[in-house]
Amino acid sequence: GESVGLHLPTLSVQEGDNSIINCAYSNSASDYFIWYKQESGKGPQFIIDIRSNMDKRQGQRVTVLLNKTVKHLSLQIAATQPGDSAVYFCAETFNDYKLSFGAGTTVTVRA
Amino acid sequence: EPEVTQTPSHQVTQMGQEVILRCVPISNHLYFYWYRQILGQKVEFLVSFYNNEISEKSEIFDDQFSVERPDGSNFTLKIRSTKLEDSAMYFCASGQGLDTQYFGPGTRLTVL
Numbered sequence: 001g002e003s004v005g006l007h008l009p010t011l012s013v014q015e016g017d018n019s020i021i022n023c024a025y026s027n028s029a030s031d032y033f034i035w036y037k038q039e040s041g042k043g044p045q046f047i048i049d050i051r052s053n054m055d056k057r058q059g060q061r062v063t064v065l066l067n068k069t070v071k072h073l074s075l076q077i078a079a080t081q082p083g084d085s086a087v088y089f090c091a092e093t094f095n096d097y098k099l100s101f102g103a104g105t106t107v108t109v110r111a
Numbered sequence: 112e113p114e115v116t117q118t119p120s121h122q123v124t125q126m127g128q129e130v131i132l133r134c135v136p137i138s139n140h141l142y143f144y145w146y147r148q149i150l151g152q153k154v155e156f157l158v159s160f161y162n163n164e165i166s167e168k169s170e171i172f173d174d175q176f177s178v179e180r181p182d183g184s185n186f187t188l189k190i191r192s193t194k195l196e197d198s199a200m201y202f203c204a205s206g207q208g209l210d211t212q213y214f215g216p217g218t219r220l221t222v223l
Contacts, residue, residue, distance in 0.1 A: 034211065043115075043202050043214035044154060089154065097159040097167040099146075099212060104153055 010106045019077040021105045023090030028071060030092035034099065035064060035075045038087045047075070047088075077107075085109045113137045115215035117203050123221045127192050132218045134186045134203030143186045144204040144212055145178065147171070154202065160186065193222045 013019045025033065031052040036044035048059045050066050050073075057064050063076040073090050087106050091099040116135045124130050136143050145157040159166040160178055177189045186205075190197055198221050204212040 032210065036214075043216045046211055046213060049211055091154075095167070095209075097142075097161075097209070098156045098169070099144075099154075100156065101154040 008105060009103065010108070012108045012110060013080050014110050015082060016079055019075075019080045019084070019107060021075045021077075021088050021107065023073040023075075023102045023105075025071050025073055025090065025092045025100075025102070027092060027094055027100070028068075029094040030100075032093050033064070033066060033073050034091045035062075035073075036089045036091060036101075037084075038089060038104070040086075044089060080107075080109050082109050082111065115203055115205055115213055117201075117215040117218050119218060120216070121219045121221070123223065124193055126195055126222055130190050130193055130220065132188045132190075132201050132203075132220070134188070134205075134215055135184050136186055136203065136205030137207075137213060138184070140205035140207050140213075142166075142206040142209065142212075143178075143180070144206075145188045146202045146204060146214075147199040148202065148217075149199045157188075157201075190220075193220075195222050198222045 034049040035047040037047050038044045048062050048064050050057045050064045055066050061078045065074045077084055085108055087104045089104045090102045093099050118133045122130055143160040146154050148154045156169050158168040158172045158178055175191045179187050200217040200219050202217045203215045206212045
């Protein structure tokens with residue numbers, strides 16, 4: 001499953017499928033972006049980050065894509081697992097002191 | 112793996128009372144932050160702290176709020192006179208440099 005284009009608050013995905021979560025950021029001066037995962041009752045957990053001088057970065061089962069032209073960030077999760085169910089936030093900063101968080105996407109993995 | 116810890120996990124207080132939320136950042140980190148999250152909403156920046164002084168603060172962080180690093184390990188957020196609208200999850204975060212911020216599990220503050 002994927003949410004393409006506009007940010008969607010929820011995403012339901014079949015276990016084993018790939019997920020794409022989108023985020024539109026607001027500040028064209030932002031130069032550092034982070035994806036966080038937040039499980040119920042817990043704090044945001046770092047997943048992956050990317051600087052504005054890159055357009056793609058890969059981690060373990062996750063890939064972040066950055067399109068500065070349209071101020072768009074996406075997180076791709078390969079082979080989604082039940083443990084991936086959580087709320088995913090993108091965050092941006094231009095001075096590194098202050099993170100500005102997006103609204104979040106709730107991902108639900110169907111067995 | 113080192114992590115940020117916060118105490119208490121849940122704090123209930125009466126309106127007008129002072130509360131102190133405590134955080135132990137990751138030991139070799141130099142940058143410290145407080146954020147809050149009202150139920151169902153996004154995480155909001157409150158304040159950043161480096162070299163024993165505030166680096167930046169948001170509009171939310173008014174005169175009722177203060178931060179302190181009283182010793183080499185703790186980082187505290189004090190709310191002098193709590194209001195109902197201060198009810199939220201408060202997250203502490205720390206970073207080694209001006210990049211990735213690692214978050215604690217949060218303190219749920221309930222103001223009655």
